[in-house]
Amino acid sequence: MRFGLIMGEALSGLRRNASMVISVVLVTFVSLTFVGAAVLMQMQIGKMKDFWVDRAQVAVFMCASVSTDDTCTDGVASEEQIDAVRTQLEGPTLSPLIRDYTFETSEQAYDKAIAQLGDEYATIITPDQINATFSINLVDQSQSDVISEAFSGTAGVEEVTDQMQYLEPLFSALTVATYIAVGIAGLMLIAAVLLIATTIRLSAFARRKEIGIMRLVGASNRFIQTPFVLEGVFAALIGSVLASGGVWAAVEFGVNGYLRSRVAFVTTWVGYGDLALVIPIIIVIGVVLAALSAGFAIRRWLRA
Known part of the structure; x- marks a missing residue:
């Protein structure tokens, strides 16, 4: 009963703040896609270096x-x-x-x-x-x-x-591209964190009377905070899943469907094994950042 009540409150909050939730999902999706792309790019650079260092x-x-x-x-x-x-x-x-x-x-x-x-x-x-x-x-x-x-x-x-002296500029350029992707991903993640915090505060403000009643009947802060934290986690989880799909599509259609057949001098590419490592990282980053930002936002609002 307690779990059902908490889930019901979280889903209700998502419905009430649908536009903000969609914003959180989109920003999380874009930022985590950049994170996944940066990780895969660095893995690809490592594979290329290992291949050519052994053969140069x-x-x-x-x-x-x-x-x-x-x-x-x-x-x-x-x-x-x-x-x-x-x-x-x-x-x-x-x-x-x-x-x-x-x-x-x-x-x-x-x-x-x-x-x-x-x-x-x-x-x-x-x-x-x-x-x-x-x-x-x-x-x-x-x-x-x-x-x-x-x-x-x-x-x-x-x-x-x-021969490696001819390949080092390529590796350097790819590394710079990775840093750029990481920088963009970092900025987008900051935006996602701020959006989640804003969404949670708006949701808490809209339900301030309910929160007051919960306090009067002796509900603990943890019980009050949990639905709000779940709101942020659910929104970020959706964005993380979409980002995972985007990264999978990049490998499936970009790497396997296009690059493998057109870039002959590279014989080792990132694949599904690498995706199996990257996708959990994307999901964990999204969920953890959402939980921390939502928890911090609602905790500050309850203290106010």
Whole structure:
């Protein structure tokens, strides 16, 4: 009977303040959608980093006939210079850092270039203009600077590059986008908290006579507060469920339905397993913030 009375009061309050409740639902929906999107975006960045860090290579480009570096004054890297680099890679200093490496001759690189560019370039490009290249997979990609330092200034070596340096700007841009989403979500959550508090205070003011009667008959503050807290929780719960649906739709149609088939260089995407972690977070944030803001608002009103 007591539980039914409390629920009845909460539902009655929702009906009386329908417009404010709808506002709370919409603001909660938008803010928690941004929260979910930010969490999923950060998960996606982590997946991409894990994938590419494991596969990114350090490339040692040997001198070609068109190289102009000081280490390439003799023109195309000689077999002795190539063997010297290979010996250093297999030596006791660098070999513990290297998982494996491959070597592509200038002729092999030339054949690949012609296959990609077309046969009409065969009369424009010659094999000696293409760099022979050592492609190195490291045990720990963070040790790429060691490889660069080892071959810096080495005769016959034009350049040492780390593929991760081309991906870091992408990861940085995605991280900035995540921070922006978190900032927007934070502002919207503040708005939702203020709306919930305002709704509860208006509801308490509209029922001030009922509250006065409850006090006269000895009802405890907890009994009086609970229906108002439930009002805020119910409104936020609806917004949280809608936000969960929005995040699910983003993964289902945005990621699985669109991005997977169009962004070929990314092979690991967020999925349903990640949603199973994000959706409870969204719901918990919505319910907890609503309960705290509603409880604080009604407690202050009762003290007044």
